[in-house]
Amino acid sequence: MSQIGFIGLGIMGRPMSKNLMKAGHNLVVYDVVAALADAVIADGAARGESCRDVAARSDVVITMLPDGPEVEQAVLGPNGVLEGAAAGTTIVDMSSISPMVSQKVAAACAAKGVEFLDAPVSGGEPKAIDGTLAIMAGGKQEVFDKVLPILQKLGSSVTLTGAVGAGNVTKLANQIMVACNIAAMSEALVLATKCGLDPEVVFNAVKGGLAGSTVLNAKAPMVIARNFKPGFRIRLHQKDLRNALLAAESTKCALPLTSLVQQMLIALMNQGHGDLDHSAIALFIEGLAATQVERPK
Secondary structure (H helix, E strand, C coil): CCEEEEECCCCCHHHHHHHHHHCCCEEEEECCCHHHHHHHHCCCCEECCCHHHHHHCCCEEEECCCCHHHHHHHHHCCCCHHHHCCCCCEEEECCCCCHHHHHHHHHHHHHCCCEEEECCEECHHHHHHHCCEEEEEECCHHHHHHHHHHHCCCEEEEEEEECCCHHHHHHHHHHHHHHHHHHHHHHHHHHHHHCCCCHHHHHHHHCCCCCCCHHHHHHHHHHHHCCCCCCCEHHHHHHHHHHHHHHHHHCCCCCHHHHHHHHHHHHHHHCCCCCCEHHHHHHHHHHHHCCCCCCCC
């Protein structure tokens, strides 16, 4: 079993680290929020004093952080992973960030003889808990093969999609499809409610047909139940769509639907909804229609 360092112990990182410990791996962990680290240490992990300390004590370092600036700070910054990592260490960044940032970090790692893989995930908190995430990796085949047994403890689907940065391009593609799906679902349920139908009946009628999807099955019941407890927060999905649009701009790729849904997410953040689940995209559509998705009373 590899000695694994884990940095970033929030909604996703904590259950992921717990699954690695269940699989028999020894973990040393760190988070800038001490209370998050305490919770994982209580589950059996060792405490790291800093990102540098975690790297110095690990063969493989996994980072699970909010965005590119946090990854750069944790890996490249003062007292960061690269200051503690020995040549031959492997860094697996499972954060969802810009592919350009992944490539920048990978280049800095290569200069020190440290291997790097970008391996963002999809599935949110429920699949992080179950260990059934979809993991999209970018990097060298031999590095991927080395860490594959570790990643298979975290996900039911682990795919090498190309060179460094390809994992995050794939994740951005995933996030575009999810966001646009939720927006379309929200419009459909609002229309059904506005026309006097029971949205739950409509959901059950269409979920077995071509409109059915994992997104629909997961998010429609949340909207109907008015349950917006975050599995994946609006502000994080907005960040992902921003990164998708930045990548699109750099490649002169028009993404009109992505741009529109990103604007919806920004509006919801401005209304104080940034920490709600992304199923709350429905709130934006409801506001336009002056209709709340709900079962008839």
